[in-house]
Amino acid sequence: MDEQLIKTVNKLQDAFSTVGVHNPVDLPQIVVIGSQSSGKSSVLENIVGRDFLPRGSGIVTRRPLVLQLINRPRKEASKTDANGDASTNP
Numbered sequence: 808m809d810e811q812l813i814k815t816v817n818k819l820q821d822a823f824s825t826v827g828v829h830n831p832v833d834l835p836q837i838v839v840i841g842s843q844s845s846g847k848s849s850v851l852e853n854i855v856g857r858d859f860l861p862r863g864s865g866i867v868t869r870r871p872l873v874l875q876l877i878n879r880p881r882k883e884a885s886k887t888d889a890n891g892d893a894s895t896n897p
Contacts, residue, residue, distance in 0.1 A: 814877075839851060843866060
């Protein structure tokens with residue numbers, strides 16, 4: 808998929824969400840449902856390919872979560888900063 812199209816769709820989703828309109832663009836969505844500590848967060852992290860959710864005992868990630876995935880070529884994604892953002896500097 809064209810990178811510019813993905814950026815545009817993400818911006819549209821953000822804008823529509825700000826004014827209270829949800830899912831204006833029909834895109835694939837994943838819902839993860841299960842009992843406490845059954846691995847729902849681990850499923851999402853495996854889809855994304857990195858650890859980004861908090862860890863702990865008891866209820867840790869009890870909240871709705873919306874992820875927008877952006878495909879970055881390997882050479883750009885190889886260097887990340889402390890926030891996990893890819894650096895475009897050589």
